[in-house]
Amino acid sequence: MNKVYSHIESITGNVISVRAENIAYGELAEVSSRYGSSLAETIRLDGDMVFLQVFAGGRGVSTGDEVRFLGHPMQVSFSDNLLGRIFNGAGAPRDGGPSLADNLITIGGPSVNPYKRIIPREMIRTGIPMIDVFNTLVKSQKLPIFSVSGEPYNQLLARIAMQAEVDLIVLGGMGLKYDDYLFFRDTLEEGGSLAKTIMFVHTAADPVVECLQVPDLALAVAEKFALRGKNVLVLLTDMTNFADALKEISITQEQVPSNRGYPGDLYSQLAARYEKAVDFADAGSITTLAVTTMPGDDVTHPIPDNTGYITEGQFYLHGGRIEPFGSLSRLKQMVNGKTRDDHRAIMDGMVKLFAAYRDTLEKKSMGFQMTAWDRKLLKYGELFESSMMDLSVNIPLEKALDEGWRILAACFEPRETGLRSDLIQKFWPARSAGSEAARA
Amino acid sequence: MIQKQGQVVAVNGNMVSVRFDGDVAMNEVAYIHSNEKRLKSEVIRIRGDEAQVQVYEMTKGLRIGDSVEFSGEMLSVELGPGLLGQIYDGLQNPLPEIAEKKGFFLESGVYLQALSKTQKWAFTPAAKVGDALKRGDSLGSVPERHFLHQIMLPFDFYGSWKLVEIAAAGDYAIDDTIAVVEDSRGNRKNVSMTFSWPVKRAIDCYAERLKPAQPMVTKTRIIDTFFPVAKGGTYCIPGPFGAGKTVLQQVTSRYADVDIVIIAACGERAGEVVETLKEFPEITDPRTGRSLIERTIIICNTSSMPVASREASVYTAVTLAEYYRQMGLDVLLLADSTSRWAQAMREMSGRLEEIPGEEAFPAYLESVIAAFYERAGIVRLADGRKGSVTIGGTVSPAGGNFEEPVTQATLKVVGAFHGLSRERSDARKYPAIHPLDSWSKYPGIMPADVVRYAHAFLERSAEVGAMMKVVGEEGTSLDDYVLYLKGEFLDAVYLQQNSFDPVDASVSPGRQKAMFRIALEILGAALQLKDKDDARSWFYEVRQAFLDLNGSAEGSDLYASSLAKIKAALAERKPEYDAEARRALARLE
DSSP states (O other), rough: OOEEOOOOOETTTTTEEESSSBBBTTTEEEEEETTTEEEEEEEEEETTTTEEETOOSSTOOOOOOEEEEEEEEEEEEESGGGGEEEEESSBBBSSSOOOOOEEEEEESSBBBBBBBBBBOOOOOOSSSSSIIIIOOOOTOEEEEEOOOTSSSHHHHHHHHHHHHSSSSSEEEEEEEEEHHHHHHHHHHHHTGGGGGEEEEEEEETTTHHHHHHHHHHHHHHHHHHHHHOOOOEEEEEOOHEEEEEEHHHHTTOOOEETTTTTTTHHHHHHHHHHHHOEBTTTTTTEEEEEEEEGGOTTTTTTHHHHHHSSSSEEEEEEEEEEESSEETTTTTTGGTTOOOTTTHHHHHHHHHHHHHHHHHHHHHHOOOOHHHHHHHHHHHHHHHHHHIITTTTOOOHHHHHHHHHHHHHOOOOGGGTTOOOHHHHHHHHHTTTTHHHHHO | OOOOEEEEEEEETEEEEEEEEOOOOTTTEEEEEEEEEEEEEEEEETTEEEEEEEESOTTTOBBBTOOEEEEEEEEEESSTOOTTTEEEEOOOBBBBHHHHHOOOOOOOOOOOOOSSSOOOOEEEOOOTTTEOOOOOOOOEEEEEEEEEEEEOOOOTOOOOOOOEEESSSEEEEEEEEOOOEEEEEOOOEESSEEEEEEEOOOOOOSSSOOOOOOOOSSSIIIIIIOOBBBBBEEEEOOTTTTSSHHHHHHHHHOOOOEEEEEEEEESHHHHHHHHHHHHGGGSSOOOTTTBBGGGEEEEEOTTOOHHHHHHHHHHHHHHHHHHHTTTTEEEEEEEEEEHHHHHHHHHHHHHTOOOOOOGGGGGTTHHHHHHHHHTTTEEEESSEEEEEEEEEEEEEOOGGTTSHHHHHHHHHSSSOOOOOOOOOOOOOOOOOOTTTTTTSSSSSSSSHEEEHHHHHHHHHHHHHHHHHHTTTTTSSSSHHHHHHHHHHHHHIIIOOOOSTTTTOOOOHHHHHHHHHHHHHHHHHOOOOSSSHHHHHHHHHHHHHHHHHHHHOOOOOHHHHHHHHHHHHHHHOOOOOEOHHHHHHHHHHO
């Protein structure tokens, strides 16, 4: 029988302390106050003083409230029953369904032995040309979506969730607006993906401590499914809220801040979560896409900065589109040589021309005369933006590559594209303006 | 010695307070017994009868009252034959064996022997009975991969010893006694092929430290020619994320002209280490014709592995480097990234509630960084041979801003600075070492005055480039414009290098000299160019030919034709050379 303690010694912010014996570091307790009961985690031991972080926060907790230790660390149930369910940051159901208690697993487990990792080798198709063609997503990759508030990053995540070729989706929502949460739920339901989705959602109205649990819950579950051979896509939104929750809690615990108030271990905290992305040699995989909103669109802010050092590239969502500049998939080279002969050439060639288009736009805005070449570039840029960059475009990789050739042929002579002649021979569309030259 | 015991009295993250009886030493290793596991930790502060230890594992599950056993030893590494080709974590646990025993995950409290106890090594004695010996003196050797691994009198055998017995040539395991030595008072000690040494103490068994003067060739042009590194020297590579720090280190680890490379992957992405782990066994080392992994030791403590052992990992790496240096070998230590190591110190300092310095880094940050880089050096050993440890560390400055404490502390103590710039990496100019910000204090493979002469073109070209942004191309004189093109040309054909091209990836010093001379023939020449368009198209044409030259092996058709193309293009413009240019060219004959 677990002991119950009925005298709380101190309450500071979300942290309470009780005198108790034989408590393990990380052990959970249940704090019952007049406003209901909440889980709490042991975050410090000092002699017989036990410091607990109360998930629901310290507000309304009285020194006379009961604290009951549960004898185990934070756990989550793991089984196929999770599929289609929605939980909060404490692991309790948020969808009105039954709470699950079978096959409990501990969250925040050890790191994967680097020796057991393998070199990533498979692409994940998303149907979004700016990803599939230009910055291919690779199985086991960890990629943030750098964005600013107001951009449609959650729409993008939801689309990837519905279209990505994966077995299972685990969505971790941190500090989500309630309507964003409803948006995710409804979109996935309408798209028919809810049945292969597990959601852990902390909304902006929920206690901040629960925000910290979300990535660990989501990743612990994802890891177990991956070990059972599933290819899991973990979507986290928004990691900036997670980092801000870390900041809030470390400051109230009087830790010395390092940079703009964030704790000194921000890098390690983020890395511990992102590094869960893995491809198990003879089992499944975890791929992580995480939204990071950049305060003030500043990539040198501690959160995007630390994230960039950890992740394998980033998608830069700006003006409602994934920008070809500033976006990078560090792993794309490992897969885009195996898709179709023209993949790399189209990727490089189209982006180079698009860069030239941007230069021309600048020239145009400064009032310079437009040459014939400039006019071609302007036409190209507009086509590229509407049929490649627009997030509503939804075509498989091969179609997107064909579309690329079609755009090029509509705007340029083959030799103007700088593409290799053998590829032009093979792929340049017939019956277009450039076909004469291609045959010559 | 009686094992000292203690009890856990407080737990805060990975810092645990222990109450003990008797004496405890600073930096002593202690094991915490909890839930049938033994967690390794290190004493980092002692106050009265309480010691604070940093635990090299996750501390979840620890309880007040858990028993603690003090080992009496400082954190040490095992030294002996069999280190080469190994993959260790920061505490020298072999990761492949852990994977074999425990599977996918690094569970806490699993510590394995760093060296095989059963493998036999063919020992050939060199010392004779009656020889006077000092610590570090060779007793004999065993072949390890393609080196003769010296079996030395352990480094902690202070004083003079006399060899009493030595094993005959034959096969021995590392724990077998291969010699018996006696000190002046007649105390005898057995010597085996292995011993341990505390990682935070520099190995100092050498006659003297020398000045690093001989270049360590990396086969990367911008480094060897412009910002060289000397054997026994130190250098740092700071750069924002995505600027190519890790790729540059990977390239260096492959081609550097040293005997042994030790890679300390400290707090970085696991995926990058995996590439090294899986690819090195497949790559042939051109120096030896054997697999590259055979000259490499990888210390791998990636970002999600426990923070305290990240702190230990750079020390583990440098100690192994010093050990091989004692055999008269040239060792290169690549640490990626020292910022993560500094952050590990910051985390611990915060837990100890020390008064923070800038950006909450501890006040001793600078002296710790300085002490680490000072472990590099070229030394003359007692028997006259030379050995060196060269240290190259990457720095990951927050926001790419070099004004932050770790970069600044590092710049104070290194001999060369290879600053990577976001601007250059965005423009796909690799390696993204900034040619104007970087510097080196070491002599390189080219005469220094010629390098200065070439570098001046880069500086003046950048000046003209900056000016042109204001006044436009129209407002720039033809002479200035040609100067600008010359700088851009040198950048494109010589500073930039394609690490994915089989020929261009590694350029020997001889070839660098030849290429540099051709580049100088173009830089130093006063050329007959009609106007800016003519100048631009001429330089583009020569650049294209030069790039072809860079990508073609000496003796190939493309090499000959590209070279002829450059020479012809140059002759066409009737180059004239002033005295300075002629002198520079003559220096490269």
